[in-house]
Amino acid sequence: MFILTMPSTAAVCLLLLWPVASGTAADDLTVVTAHPGDDVILPCQANDSSIIAVEWTRPDLEPPKYVLYCSDGHCDPTHQHPSFKDRVDLVDRDLKDGDVSLILKNVSSNDNGTYECRVKLDSSRRKKRAIIDSEPIRTIRLQVQNSSPVGRYHGLAAGVPVGLILVAVAVVGVLMYKRHKNKRSGQPAADDDDDEALGDTLV
Incomplete structure (x- = not known):
């Protein structure tokens, strides 16, 4: 068969x-x-x-x-x-x-x-x-x-350029990779630094 x-x-x-x-x-x-x-x-x-x-x-x-x-x-x-x-x-x-x-x-x-x-x-x-x-x-x-749901996703995708979708996926992937790498090396993530700076400003 x-x-x-x-x-x-x-x-x-x-x-x-x-x-x-x-x-x-x-x-x-x-x-x-x-x-x-x-x-x-x-x-x-x-x-x-x-x-x-x-x-x-x-x-x-x-x-x-x-x-x-x-x-x-x-x-x-x-x-x-x-x-x-x-x-x-x-x-x-x-x-x-x-x-x-x-x-x-x-x-x-x-x-x-x-x-x-x-x-x-x-x-x-x-x-x-x-x-x-x-x-x-x-x-x-x-x-x-x-x-x-497939039809709705199809309609949504049809209104968005394919290139823009690929760029968005690539950006999210890079950010996730950098965040994971920083955590493994013991370095604070970029958004953690931002949170600390914001806390100092508020104090």
């Missing part, structure tokens, strides 16, 4: 470089990750541009399960789940070029779940119900993740 090993520092660097928010597809399921407060786009592209209605649902919700239903450029909130009120929209309400991607604003952990996208084509003129009886053309898994 081949086992890949690496120094811990290299492993940490790889973790820091790993994208926090990304989309990956596997078995027709797209995973989108985000952090609380983000605005995210759940992508969905129809092969046919003659779309008259689009429906986004979340099957794991208690009824009503509708995230958004739009027909002919107008969105109908009648069957919409209350948690998505005023937080969702389509990237393009005109449904040009088959783009029916969903915008979800200010996400939270409550938005974790599976989202399904369905469309109704111009050949089907039934508009009575806000339900599209067809298989989803896209399934999205949204994962809203809290920032990890």
